[in-house]
Amino acid sequence: MLRGSKVGLRARHEDDIPVLQAELHDDVVNASRAGGRPWRPITPGSKDAQFAVDDKEQGHVPFSVVELDGGTLVGATQLWGIDTHNRSAHIGLGLLPSSRGKGYGTDVVAVLCHYGFVVRGLQRLQIETLSDNIAMQRSAERNGFVREGVLRSSAWVMGEFLDEVVFGLLAQDWKPDAKN
Numbered sequence: 092m093l094r095g096s097k098v099g100l101r102a103r104h105e106d107d108i109p110v111l112q113a114e115l116h117d118d119v120v121n122a123s124r125a126g127g128r129p130w131r132p133i134t135p136g137s138k139d140a141q142f143a144v145d146d147k148e149q150g151h152v153p154f155s156v157v158e159l160d161g162g163t164l165v166g167a168t169q170l171w172g173i174d175t176h177n178r179s180a181h182i183g184l185g186l187l188p189s190s191r192g193k194g195y196g197t198d199v200v201a202v203l204c205h206y207g208f209v210v211r212g213l214q215r216l217q218i219e220t221l222s223d224n225i226a227m228q229r230s231a232e233r234n235g236f237v238r239e240g241v242l243r244s245s246a247w248v249m250g251e252f253l254d255e256v257v258f259g260l261l262a263q264d265w266k267p268d269a270k271n
Contacts, residue, residue: 093154093206095198100154100168100206103144107155109135111142111167114187123249124221125185142167149173152206156186156199165190168199170207170216178214180207184227196230201267204234208262215261221246222254231258235266 092101116122116133123130126141133141144153150173156166166186173180182203186195200218207213218236220227232238236258244252 092157093202093210094159095202097159097193097198098165098195098202099157099159099162100199100202101157103142103153103155103167107164107167108142110164110187111155111185115167115185116141118188120249121185121188124224125183127246149175156184156195165195166199168203170203170211173211173213178212180211180213180216182207182216182218184230191226196226197233200230200234200236204260204265205267208265213262215259217260218258219255220258221248222256228256228258231260234260235264236260237264 092099112133112135115125119130137143142153145151151169151171152173153167153169155164156168157164164187166184168182168184170180171183182200184196184199184203186199204216207216216236218227218231219242220231222241228238237260239257239259242255242257245255246253
């Protein structure tokens with residue numbers, strides 16, 4: 092398990108999937124804001140489920156997020172779009188509704204930076220988030236990410252186009268203790 096100051100990132104367990112499915116995916120508004128595809132219902136137990144893990148997939152590394160104190164599941168995170176040639180990846184993060192506003196997001200991003208830069212040897216990490224997702228933007232900035240631009244009207248969410256903000260962090264600019 093990878094450890095931060097508040098949370099740990101561990102392999103996804105089978106019993107995590109129904110919780111993540113119910114609290115993240117089945118919340119249509121949240122799932123529509125988090126994903127780049129139209130929301131659709133997924134049958135419980137389906138191998139197509141968003142949170143099911145394919146351990147052979149090399150371009151996507153999913154984690155379950157748990158509290159260090161007690162091991163309670165608080166969300167899911169991932170490095171996705173891992174490009175081994177250009178040594179880059181994207182960060183994705185979803186916290187259960189009861190776990191938001193507790194500083195877990197900032198800690199998760201810090202742990203993913205350590206994983207990406209130290210363990211995987213990546214050169215660049217990137218975060219794309221909706222322009223009204225202030226919590227994710229703060230988590231990125233607290234970890235040293237730089238706002239690189241706005242993709243105007245690039246996300247179709249619940250009947251309207253929204254802007255996305257792009258943040259980037261290079262290995263040489265990363266400071267492991269930047270989140271405070």
